[in-house]
Amino acid sequence: MKTHTYVEIVTIGDEILYGQITDTNSQWMGTELNKKGFKVIRKTSIGDTKEEILTILEEAQSRADVVLITGGLGPTKDDITKNTIAEYFGVEMTFHQEVYDNIAELFKARNRELTVLNRMQADIPSNGKVLMNKVGTAPGMWFENGEKTIVSMPGVPHEMKYLMENHVLNQLQEKYHTPFIVHKMMRTMGIPESKLAEMIEDWEENLPEELSLAYLPRMGQVRLRITGVSYDETDLKDKIEKEVVKLRELLGENLYAEEDIDIELVVSDLLKEKGLSLATAESCTGGNIAKTITGIPGASAYYNGGIVSYSNEVKESQLGVTSESLKNFGAVSEQVALQMANNVREKYNSDYGVATTGIAGPSGGTKDKPVGTIWIALSTAEKTEAKLLKLYNNRKLNVTVTTNSVFKWLLEELKSGN
Structure with a gap:
């Protein structure tokens, strides 16, 4: 047939x-x-x-x-x-x-x-x-x-x-007597497409003949689409679900959703579900995190506010970043990112504070801090931590990947219960 x-x-x-x-x-x-x-x-x-x-x-x-x-x-x-x-x-x-x-x-x-x-x-x-x-x-x-x-x-x-x-x-x-076509989307972040393909190569090669896998990369994310084609819908869905169980284990923390949903929506749902609040302090992302959040209906339930501290003066006057840190370490540094995240959380009386500071490009880079050098930070009442991202020579891509990285970190924290 x-x-x-x-x-x-x-x-x-x-x-x-x-x-x-x-x-x-x-x-x-x-x-x-x-x-x-x-x-x-x-x-x-x-x-x-x-x-x-x-x-x-x-x-x-x-x-x-x-x-x-x-x-x-x-x-x-x-x-x-x-x-x-x-x-x-x-x-x-x-x-x-x-x-x-x-x-x-x-x-x-x-x-x-x-x-x-x-x-x-x-x-x-x-x-x-x-x-x-x-x-x-x-x-x-x-x-x-x-x-x-x-x-x-x-x-x-x-x-x-x-x-x-x-x-x-x-x-x-x-x-035309058409078969059933069933799709299952798995959303990943934080792992390049080539490394992801290596990680799941054996699993992919052993998929049932009714199933196929497609890689759909986009701005620091990779969507994995499992597609099944069969005239037996029940059997098809059962086979897909068995493969999803295997893939879920292989992907680990790189998997953030088992449906075609953007990560900010997952974070939004969890913040509302847990009754927690968020504040943002942004430099290199220029308010993109705040814009993404407030583009979601109902964001006022968990988003308290934010500051775009593009200049050092605003970092000092509005976020309380010390002049010593700016002078000794520079605006693009772990120390400044930590202060930005902690202080914006306190300023807006929020459960979480996040911050970004870096060199988005295309200019502004140095030998020690090339374009794509970006620090992100996350603060709670118990701890404040920072991570260094070494990204690309592409301003738009850097802003998008940094934004997504902040949401991924937030999601990990929300799921861990911290």
């Missing part, structure tokens, strides 16, 4: 290639198709030319069972998808009264005049099955080409979604 039904998504429009609009259709379609057991093997964007459309129609069917097309169905002369599909199949256009009535009703409801060009949207290639679009003027069209299926839809996102949800997905499932 064939395991997969392959799908290729094609977006048509010069505006996509020029970067004037972002193709959100492909991402949404890929997610929804995956839920239904279809495997998207390619996403292609092409311009509004007959040659490109004819070529992709031929090529896509050589790769995929289903070709889903969006774009080029408007009333203007540059929208040529429909006529090109008719030429590809060698058929004439046929007027559809039901489509025309739907267009007329939409225009009447909007108190707009129906033009000749709008009327032409009711012309459909004679071999196409109409998919009624109740939220727009361009209908969807379903074509059978032997065992292959081609569906053409408008590029307007809400119209495409309407047709997918009300016609296309259900009809595809009726035609």
Whole structure:
């Protein structure tokens, strides 16, 4: 039995290639198709030319069972998808009264005049099955080409979604017997992708044949996605769970979540659950930790406040960092980080205080303290500790990785009960 039904998504429009609009259709379609057991093997964007459309129609069917097309169905002369599909199949256009009535009703409801060009949207290639679009003027069209299926839809996102949800997905499932596709996401931090791969190499090589592993690195984190494909959903989920138990033990403290959730949300939930509070003192991260926290709804329940102490003067006047420490050790030092974390905790009467001070770059580094030298600190009523991070020659990456490192440390402390 064939395991997969392959799908290729094609977006048509010069505006996509020029970067004037972002193709959100492909991402949404890929997610929804995956839920239904279809495997998207390619996403292609092409311009509004007959040659490109004819070529992709031929090529896509050589790769995929289903070709889903969006774009080029408007009333203007540059929208040529429909006529090109008719030429590809060698058929004439046929007027559809039901489509025309739907267009007329939409225009009447909007108190707009129906033009000749709008009327032409009711012309459909004679071999196409109409998919009624109740939220727009361009209908969807379903074509059978032997065992292959081609569906053409408008590029307007809400119209495409309407047709997918009300016609296309259900009809595809009726035609193709698709397997269950189940994903399990494991979120890690603090370990490079290459080292992580070495750590779990034996486990990965011995995965059941129904399962596969993907590495999804992003800004100091690596997401591990276990994907299973089978016609037996219960057995598939059981096999995934058995492998998760093994992987959990291998990853140890590098694993921070067994779902696709950002670390700040995990920390937020734990702070609220335990009734604990947090304050922040930031230099090199420039308020990014505070911004991340306050971007979470309900952060006022645990976040008391913070200070962006970019200058030494503010470190002294607002955070009580001693001039001796700044003079003897410099702003980027363990001693200053410790004082920042402890003093902001006390200043804002919080259970936790965290601090960052470092050289984010691209300039400001020295031989002893190159760009990427960053100290982070965490303070509680019982202890105040600091850690040295040796990061990158990339300002944005340094800010993001430092922010995530602070959250990871906080998470470890919250889980340990300290």
